[in-house]
Amino acid sequence: MTAPTTNPATEDSATAPDEEELLAHFDALIADGETIEPRDWMPDGYRRMLVRQIAQHAHSEIIGMQPEGAWLTRAPSLHRKSVLLAKVQDEAGHGLYLYSAAETLGVDRADLLDALHHGRQRASATFNHPALTWADTGAIAWLTDGAAVINQAPLCRTSYGPYARAMRRVCQEEAFHVRQGYDLMRALCEGTSEQREMAQDAVNRWWLPAVALMFGPPDTEAGGADARTAALGAAVSRRAMAWGIKRHTNDELRQRFVDTCVPQAERLGLTLPDPAIRWNEERGHYDFTPVDWDTYRRALGDDTHWARQRIAHRLAAHEDGAWVREAAVAYAARTDEPAGAAA
Amino acid sequence: MSAAREGAPASWEVFLRARRGLAHQHVGSVRAAGPDAALAAARDLYTRRGEPLSLWVVRSDALHTASPDERDPYFAGARHKPYRYPEHYAPLTEKGPEGEHHA
Numbered sequence: 001m002t003a004p005t006t007n008p009a010t011e012d013s014a015t016a017p018d019e020e021e022l023l024a025h026f027d028a029l030i031a032d033g034e035t036i037e038p039r040d041w042m043p044d045g046y047r048r049m050l051v052r053q054i055a056q057h058a059h060s061e062i063i064g065m066q067p068e069g070a071w072l073t074r075a076p077s078l079h080r081k082s083v084l085l086a087k088v089q090d091e092a093g094h095g096l097y098l099y100s101a102a103e104t105l106g107v108d109r110a111d112l113l114d115a116l117h118h119g120r121q122r123a124s125a126t127f128n129h130p131a132l133t134w135a136d137t138g139a140i141a142w143l144t145d146g147a148a149v150i151n152q153a154p155l156c157r158t159s160y161g162p163y164a165r166a167m168r169r170v171c172q173e174e175a176f177h178v179r180q181g182y183d184l185m186r187a188l189c190e191g192t193s194e195q196r197e198m199a200q201d202a203v204n205r206w207w208l209p210a211v212a213l214m215f216g217p218p219d220t221e222a223g224g225a226d227a228r229t230a231a232l233g234a235a236v237s238r239r240a241m242a243w244g245i246k247r248h249t250n251d252e253l254r255q256r257f258v259d260t261c262v263p264q265a266e267r268l269g270l271t272l273p274d275p276a277i278r279w280n281e282e283r284g285h286y287d288f289t290p291v292d293w294d295t296y297r298r299a300l301g302d303d304t305h306w307a308r309q310r311i312a313h314r315l316a317a318h319e320d321g322a323w324v325r326e327a328a329v330a331y332a333a334r335t336d337e338p339a340g341a342a343a
Numbered sequence: 344m345s346a347a348r349e350g351a352p353a354s355w356e357v358f359l360r361a362r363r364g365l366a367h368q369h370v371g372s373v374r375a376a377g378p379d380a381a382l383a384a385a386r387d388l389y390t391r392r393g394e395p396l397s398l399w400v401v402r403s404d405a406l407h408t409a410s411p412d413e414r415d416p417y418f419a420g421a422r423h424k425p426y427r428y429p430e431h432y433a434p435l436t437e438k439g440p441e442g443e444h445h446a
Contacts, residue, residue, distance in 0.1 A: 039408075086391075089391070090391070093387075093388050093391065096373070096388050097371060097388070100371040100372045100373070101371070103354065103372065108351065109374065110351050162371075165370075165371075166371065169370075172392075173391075173392075325352070325376070328352070328375070328376040328377070328380050329352070329376040331376065331377065331380075332376040332377025332378075332379075332380065
């Protein structure tokens with residue numbers, strides 16, 4: 001190999017700022033609470049963590065349409081049907097806001113969907129549980145959307161600009177989801193004894209998926225993880241918090257959720273299915289059964305019938321819709337020609 | 344914005360004027376085969392609430408942008424030019440609304 005007459009490496013370092021300088025600038029922006037924007041330099045790890053989190057979030061929104069969407073044709077009144085339609089449409093919208101945010105990081109949404117369809121990326125396992133009765137649509141909205149609001153409110157201030165802006169739209173709409181879910185549950189609780197039983201049964205089945213899965217695995221010892229698991233979870237959370245992607249540990253947000261739900265359940269006259277729930281004067285919080293690693297795994301319901309069903313349904317919808325996408329491409333190509341030439 | 348995948352619908356940036364008196368603001372992006380489909384997708388996605396007045400869609404690859412890397416030579420107009428701001432000058436009244444006058 002012949003030696004180059006000029007050394008390109010030397011030339012580059014004279015013009016381009018080196019990585020250390022770029023990293024220092026990035027860290028300074030994060031420290032000042034400024035947002036990172038799409039064309040800013042960012043560490044690879046930051047970009048990877050964001051793509052992973054935003055994609056998982058987007059996938060959860062569109063998979064989350066399924067348990068409730070299944071009740072659209074069976075809503076008990078036109079009013080409840082209109083509300084549920086609006087809610088399920090919002091979930092699709094949330095997925096699209098988030099895929100749009102992910103694409104600013106240089107990935108393609110078609111690749112993200114492909115990864116979901118083929119198991120390389122996942123949606124939240126919360127939605128691998130079936131919605132067995134009408135009351136489930138209320139319990140899902142009140143509990144899992146309620147959990148989402150607590151999880152997502154801090155994400156409105158996450159360090160990556162497009163993600164934060166998408167989350168502000170999402171959060172505004174989630175507030176409607178939770179309120180209508182609570183209203184649905186209240187209507188059942190003020191109804192016949194069968195309706196009250198149906199509401200209680202739905203809460204019994206949706207409490208664990210909400211409290212365990214919507215906040216991620218335990219990441220503190222106080223939250224119920226053994227020392228090793230807590231250390232692992234804490235390392236991931238610490239990294240995400242140092243980069244300003246996350247603002248709180250999973251267990252902190254989980255506690256906030258329990259504190260919010262207990263008085264709401266009391267007002268409905270429903271019992272949350274956890275005998276350990278008790279006000280702790282000393283801590284100023286409600287105690288509850290810690291979500292340890294076993295509880296978390298049990299709630300995951302990995303590789304169950306419903307987990308496979310959700311992906312199969314999503315894939316079928318995607319494939320059944322192929323002709324629409326093809327027709328849209330053909331139409332767009334056709335309108336390039338002078339309009340009304342044949343008329 | 345990543346390069347378009349073979350056969351994948353193009354990416355379009357969406358600008359929304361949410362209320363009278365506001366300029367159009369960038370709100371996100373959609374994927375669509377053509378401009379009409381992009382506008383319909385943008386309407387479905389970004390105008391489900393409020394009383395939006397106007398929507399624009401622009402193909403993402405048609406945007407010509409300045410890079411943040413060029414910040415200093417490119418956007419050097421505002422920094423180190425305090426004389427472009429009113430606070431640089433003596434207040435019009437004894438103790439003007441701008442506070443002390445900048446030396």
